[in-house]
Amino acid sequence: MVAHFSCEEVLELTKKIPRGRVTTYGELAKAFGSIRFSRAVGVALKNNRKLVKVPCHRVVRSNGYVGGYSRGSEEKIRLLREEGILVESGKVCGFREKLITVSELLSH
DNA sequence: ATAAGGGCACCGC
DNA sequence: CGCGGTGCCCTTA
Secondary structure, three states, X not given: OOOOOOHHHHHHHHOOOOOOOEEEHHHHHHHOOOHHHHHHHHHHHHOOOOOOOOOHXXXXXXXXXXXXXXXXXXXXXXXXXXXXXXXXXXXXXXXXXXXXXXXXXXXX
């Protein structure tokens, strides 16, 4: 399956993640056609130049662990905590409940 | 044309 | 159930 999406498109979608919720690289990838684009999504987010406008810190790993961040995982965790999302041992507390799916994201 | 990257799912132990 | 290894074959530099 060919998707062809750019960094810009990923950022647009990321902007839709509401405050206090999180999603995963895989979920974003699904929005572009297949979960196997998850890697590319990570690269696209890393390329994010408008860190304030795009909440890329709300994108975490599918297993609940926060994953990486261009400014360091510590910073990512700090930003999440500011929004009321608690992280314990590198893992998002209540990950399942806070997770927002592609369909929810697209119907916004 | 190549390497690296903020990942995912599956398998074996 | 948890951990490590492996294939997948995307985008950007």
